Amino acid sequence: xxxxxxxxxxxxxxxxxxxxxxxxxxxxxxxxxxxxxxxxxxxxxxxxxxxxxxxxxxxxxxxxxxxxxxxxxxxxxxxxxxxxxxxxxxxxxxxxxxxxxxxxxxxxxxxxxxxxxxxxxxxxxxxxxxxxxxxxxxxxxxxxxxxxxxxxxxxxxxxxxxxxxxxxxxxxxxxxxxxxxxxxxxxxxxxxxxxxxxxxxxxxxxxxxxxxxxxxxxxxxxxxxxxxxxxxxxxxxxxxxxxxxxxxxxxxxxxxxxxxxxxxxxxxxxxxxxxxxxxxxxxxxxxxxxxxxxxxxxxxxxxxxxxxxxxxxxxxxxxxxxxxxxxxxxxxxxxxxxxxxxxxxxxxxxxxxxxxxxxxxxxxxxxxxxxxxxxxxxxxxxxxxxxxxxxxxxxxxxxxxxxxxxxxxxxxxxxxxxxxxxxxxxxxxxxxxxxxxxxxxxxxx
Ligand code: NAD
Numbered sequence: 001x002x003x004x005x006x007x008x009x010x011x012x013x014x015x016x017x018x019x020x021x022x023x024x025x026x027x028x029x030x031x032x033x034x035x036x037x038x039x040x041x042x043x044x045x046x047x048x049x050x051x052x053x054x055x056x057x058x059x060x061x062x063x064x065x066x067x068x069x070x071x072x073x074x075x076x077x078x079x080x081x082x083x084x085x086x087x088x089x090x091x092x093x094x095x096x097x098x099x100x101x102x103x104x105x106x107x108x109x110x111x112x113x114x115x116x117x118x119x120x121x122x123x124x125x126x127x128x129x130x131x132x133x134x135x136x137x138x139x140x141x142x143x144x145x146x147x148x149x150x151x152x153x154x155x156x157x158x159x160x161x162x163x164x165x166x167x168x169x170x171x172x173x174x175x176x177x178x179x180x181x182x183x184x185x186x187x188x189x190x191x192x193x194x195x196x197x198x199x200x201x202x203x204x205x206x207x208x209x210x211x212x213x214x215x216x217x218x219x220x221x222x223x224x225x226x227x228x229x230x231x232x233x234x235x236x237x238x239x240x241x242x243x244x245x246x247x248x249x250x251x252x253x254x255x256x257x258x259x260x261x262x263x264x265x266x267x268x269x270x271x272x273x274x275x276x277x278x279x280x281x282x283x284x285x286x287x288x289x290x291x292x293x294x295x296x297x298x299x300x301x302x303x304x305x306x307x308x309x310x311x312x313x314x315x316x317x318x319x320x321x322x323x324x325x326x327x328x329x330x331x332x333x334x335x336x337x338x339x340x341x342x343x344x345x346x347x348x349x350x351x352x353x354x355x356x357x358x359x360x361x362x363x364x365x366x367x368x369x370x371x372x373x374x375x376x377x378x379x380x381x382x383x384x385x386x387x388x389x390x391x392x393x394x395x396x397x398x399x400x401x402x403x404x405x406x407x408x409x410x411x412x413x414x415x416x417x418x419x420x421x422x423x424x425x426x427x428x429x430x431x432x433x434x435x436x437x438x439x440x441x442x443x444x445x
Pocket of ligand 1: 006007031102121122
């Protein structure tokens, strides 16, 4: 079988590599020349654990190819996946420009029957738009070619993308044609051998499933953040509340950790997009609007705590950030809470020094020389007025308090991920502020 993946980002590159690993001949296509020429030289443009080795193996075996030419990649291809970005448009709806540009190109260049699959996260009705665009192009050149549409949204998580793809919780496929059904079933067969479920459904249901899943996960996060903020006011510890509710099997203990707001390339934009879809059907999704509002507030919470601690006098002070990416095990900085935190500190006249094991190149694209980048976690603590733990990378979990004490001017830690214990911090001479952990110091009189 031969397939093409258009869009060689986090999703396209992982998808292409994992399919190649099953023996399929894969071409990953992108319009980004730099990205493709790097990949051709064996340089992987993103950080994703395990990906580099897997790409190398499959390139060496001659099953994985990279190209900037969609036309060339289409030769004898059975399936083409569209995995380009769908960033939020100005009104919050998913911007389909890239998806439809690819559809147009497909219509211009296909010369044989093919299955076209939307893998990007796209609103309901997008597969229909893609179908229409391809048809128009075929009509323009009087070509009578059959093609089949399918929707196959992706659920991988950055940081564990390969494992998620190889051992999926489920595979969702929307089709309205037996032929597409048959070909996709064959393609995914290797991933189903260990009882990973594949659900076939109509296309709109598949498209909505992806948004509903991300909206549900974002809801869990905002819910816990709301509860955490209440904990601080009433003198409760959210860690205990979390354990208390998570042990209820109807609730479960996954994804109920409070923090400094969800970020990344998916939740913020997908919540916005589903809200927009609701509005366009005159059905405002009130719960998800609240989820989004809470998240926006939560991203500001850490910098607000710093301001409160220093009586809003941040000018001339230096703050150290541990972690920049929106979560550990990725270099992705899209919509990362670190961006809001750093901008707030800089606006208040403070200096920022930051360290992240892999995301500093991405951070440089955003902040340039406006902040200082450290060589290691302790480097950024020299003469620091406070440490802000932003991303819970494993290497930050057991810090060396003696070194910290020696290096830091002001001994205060703001822990945005609740990875430290207040008592231990206090014993080691640090003021400590977590999220939702007032440890019975109620603000009620
Ligand atoms: P990305 O920004 O990392 O990659 C998108 C790629 O598409 C870029 O390399 C870009 O150059 C390329 N591209 C844009 N227009 C193109 C065109 N006309 N032809 C060829 N290539 C083109 O994006 P991503 O994170 O991989 O996400 C892709 C889609 O998958 C999005 O819809 C996203 O919501 C969804 N998704 C992402 C994740 C994730 O964790 N990143 C998970 C599930 C689903």
